[in-house]
Amino acid sequence: MAIFVYAESHDGKYKKAGLEAVSYAKSTADVAGDTVTAIVFGNTPADELYQYGASKVIKVENAALAKFDANAYAKALTELVQGDIVVLPSTNEGSSIAPVLAYKTGASLITNVEKAPTAVAPFTVARKAFSGKGIETVAASGKVVVTVLQNAFGTKENAVSGSEETSSVSVSDADVKVKVISTELASTDKIDLKEADIVVSAGRGMKGPENWGMIEDLAKVLGAATASSKPVADIGWRPHAEHVGQTGKAIAPNLYIAVGISGAIQHLAGVNGSKTIVVINNDAEAPFFKAADYGIVGDAFEIVPKLTEELKKYKG
Ligand SMILES: Cc1cc2nc3c(=O)[nH]c(=O)nc-3n(C[C@H](O)[C@H](O)[C@H](O)COP(=O)(O)OP(=O)(O)OC[C@H]3O[C@@H](n4cnc5c(N)ncnc54)[C@H](O)[C@@H]3O)c2cc1C
Structure with missing residues (x-):
């Protein structure tokens, strides 16, 4: 059969x-x-x-x-x-x-x-x-x-x-049990998080929603989707659709870049199927480094814009 x-x-x-x-x-x-x-x-x-x-x-x-x-x-x-x-x-x-x-x-x-x-x-x-x-x-x-x-x-x-x-x-x-009464399409050119090959994700280490521009810039140059930790979505810095982890979306991209995320077990539960994990965190003791393939210990506010610039040069 x-x-x-x-x-x-x-x-x-x-x-x-x-x-x-x-x-x-x-x-x-x-x-x-x-x-x-x-x-x-x-x-x-x-x-x-x-x-x-x-x-x-x-x-x-x-x-x-x-x-x-x-x-x-x-x-x-x-x-x-x-x-x-x-x-x-x-x-x-x-x-x-x-x-x-x-x-x-x-x-x-x-x-x-x-x-x-x-x-x-x-x-x-x-x-x-x-x-x-x-x-x-x-x-x-x-x-x-x-x-x-x-x-x-x-x-x-x-x-x-x-x-x-x-x-x-x-x-x-x-x-058909659920009839669609109307549909309003919010125009978005965002990459679907669950389908994405590359995901750039950020957490409370970003200090506030006004600092997400650098995360979006990095995602744009990589052709990546953006994600976040749960508290960031809970505080309203990012939409809940971006929250990954045990209580959020489970994803397994080829490359997951985690910026200013501590790497709590509940976060890892949704991302530890990723093929390659890169962690950027200013605390060398952050638990995420144990799950990382590559780690950068340092200030995200310095590293992320530099990384984006280098990638732009490389791509250009
Ligand atoms: C039942 C339950 C379910 C949960 N489900 C989820 C879930 O699905 N997803 C999820 O994410 N969490 C979940 N959590 C919450 C989880 O336990 C953590 O609290 C959360 O993941 C922490 O988020 P964070 O790493 O963004 O923040 P924090 O723990 O505050 O970590 C911030 C990190 O940023 C770093 N940092 C600070 N400044 C900088 C800088 N300038 N440059 C670089 N790094 C910096 C810090 O060193 C730190 O490691 C759940 C908790 C519970 C109890």
Whole structure:
């Protein structure tokens, strides 16, 4: 039986997290000795999914699926999935669909996996526990719905030859439980924090919101998203959407630059999956240095503008 995956796409483009989920499904299929079937809502081209290991792509066009609704999407997936394992990205969409889908199909739910399973029957996989302080190995027999932590497993090209088909589902407006009354788009050219390859993050060491210009300048020159520690968002220096950690967003970029952040365990819980961590802090004893790949002991107000200048020169 194939491994099924929800390939999340928007405006004709796959989300990076959607491609990660397809990569994860391919690794799972390799363990199972099987193939991957990707499900796409809309008409996003299938070719890219073959690149990441999907042998079959099922496209569904249905007016009731035009706007995201967890119940309608889960119902459609329930009709299309013909296997015991369904993989979704841990995006807002994927994380909302997964529990509804698990309930509807009587499946077990395993969230935020980062590594391929070691077995598929029962589905056995190691995942982080206790805010990243430990690893637990879980095994679920029967059907299983799995969400893949964003930026942790990574996108892995694994080209296969694939085929595409269109399918219909019996989902209608009556299945859409949350109706969108109106949408106001705040125009922003900001990079999505959860999708970002590079994140520049800052904490209370910045002393006040008026000093964030240098963090934004550094982020701009690196093409990075900006993030913050929790207290900074709590005081209102930065929007809560930027808060990372145990109670904020969990991210795993290729490069995480932490400026004036002490490195409390609750902060690390959301960022310790980052590939490379650079810490800038004027206290050599700051706990963050223990988790850092590179550390600069010094005043952020001197170092950050210099770093930005050097990067500009390097890029120029
Ligand atoms: C249940 C619970 C959940 C929590 N969840 C989260 C969470 O999700 N995310 C989170 O971030 N926190 C969380 N916290 C809070 C966490 O414990 C820390 O209090 C918080 O992370 C500290 O934020 P900070 O590092 O910005 O500030 P501080 O701890 O005040 O550290 C500021 C750092 O800046 C450095 N600094 C000062 N001046 C300069 C300078 N000029 N140049 C360079 N460095 C300088 C200091 O040496 C210090 O290390 C949680 C706490 C609890 C109890």
